[in-house]
Amino acid sequence: GAVVSQHPSRVICKSGTSVKIECRSLDFQATTMFWYRQFPKQSLMLMATSNEGSKATYEQGVEKDKFLINHASLTLSTLTVTSAHPEDSSFYICSAPRTGESNEQFFGPGTRLTVL
Amino acid sequence: GENVEQHPSTLSVQEGDSAVIKCTYSDSASNYFPWYKQELGKGPQLIIDIRSNVGEKKDQRIAVTLNKTAKHFSLHITETQPEDSAVYFCAATPLGNSGYALNFGKGTSLLVTP
Numbered sequence: 023g024a025v026v027s028q029h030p031s032r033v034i035c036k037s038g039t040s041v042k043i044e045c046r047s048l049d050f051q052a053t054t055m056f057w058y059r060q061f062p063k064q065s066l067m068l069m070a071t072s073n074e075g076s077k078a079t080y081e082q083g084v085e086k087d088k089f090l091i092n093h094a095s096l097t098l099s100t101l102t103v104t105s106a107h108p109e110d111s112s113f114y115i116c117s118a119p120r121t122g123e124s125n126e127q128f129f130g131p132g133t134r135l136t137v138l
Numbered sequence: 139g140e141n142v143e144q145h146p147s148t149l150s151v152q153e154g155d156s157a158v159i160k161c162t163y164s165d166s167a168s169n170y171f172p173w174y175k176q177e178l179g180k181g182p183q184l185i186i187d188i189r190s191n192v193g194e195k196k197d198q199r200i201a202v203t204l205n206k207t208a209k210h211f212s213l214h215i216t217e218t219q220p221e222d223s224a225v226y227f228c229a230a231t232p233l234g235n236s237g238y239a240l241n242f243g244k245g246t247s248l249l250v251t252p
Contacts, residue, residue, distance in 0.1 A: 028181075056239050065227060065242045066182070115181050119238060127172070127240060129181040 024050050026118050028130035035106055036138055043101045043133045045116030051096035052118035056127075057089075060113040072099040106137040140165040142230050144243025152251055157218050159246045161228035162210040170233035171204060171211045172240070176225045185226075186213070189233065218250045 025048040035041050053074045058066040070080045070091055078091035090102040103110055115132040141164040151157050169190035174182035188195045188202045195202050204211040225247050229240040
């Protein structure tokens with residue numbers, strides 16, 4: 023099956039700093055990628071849709087200036103958490119649908135962010 | 139928007155027994171219903187999916203049924219094994235060519251005891 027990778031898998035940072043998370047589709051091109059956030063023992067909540075070559079679309083309640091998304095190529099989307107605070111600590115997961123075939127959505131392994 | 143309800147939130151079965159997880163959805167436009175298994179600290183893995191033109195799909199010990207009229211779908215795991223222990227999420231979405239976001243249920247924590 024298709025593979026989606028994320029980097030880093032785990033990051034610890036100080037409050038006020040920015041953290042960048044990368045999401046790559048390794049063996050297929052993805053014009054669209056999705057960013058989800060998952061708090062402990064909760065479901066995945068969609069944060070934003072990343073579109074290659076255009077601006078991301080954000081879900082209601084998600085601050086676009088705080089969670090910067092850049093879809094620079096057909097295989098890479100980045101999420102930057104700016105001025106991170108402890109409440110931003112969460113599990114961030116990206117996904118990419120492989121269009122044209124089954125449209126199955128492939129998830130990355132996730133990034134555990136801890137803000138001290 | 140779509141609202142997906144999932145039950146039960148926790149499920150404990152003995153090894154070898156069957157496990158059933160049920161989901162309902164609200165948006166009649168939804169036509170793709172995947173099930174994901176998530177182990178601790180990992181991303182979700184697709185285990186089976188079903189589209190609205192099919193009522194049932196089976197893959198070895200795993201099966202999914204869909205009732206579009208009632209807007210509910212279920213995951214059935216037979217002959218459960220301890221390695222089936224994980225959190226399972228159902229999802230629903232309209233299937234489009236340009237990609238789609240999944241609307242997830244709240245998850246079911248399945249524990250299979252030896």
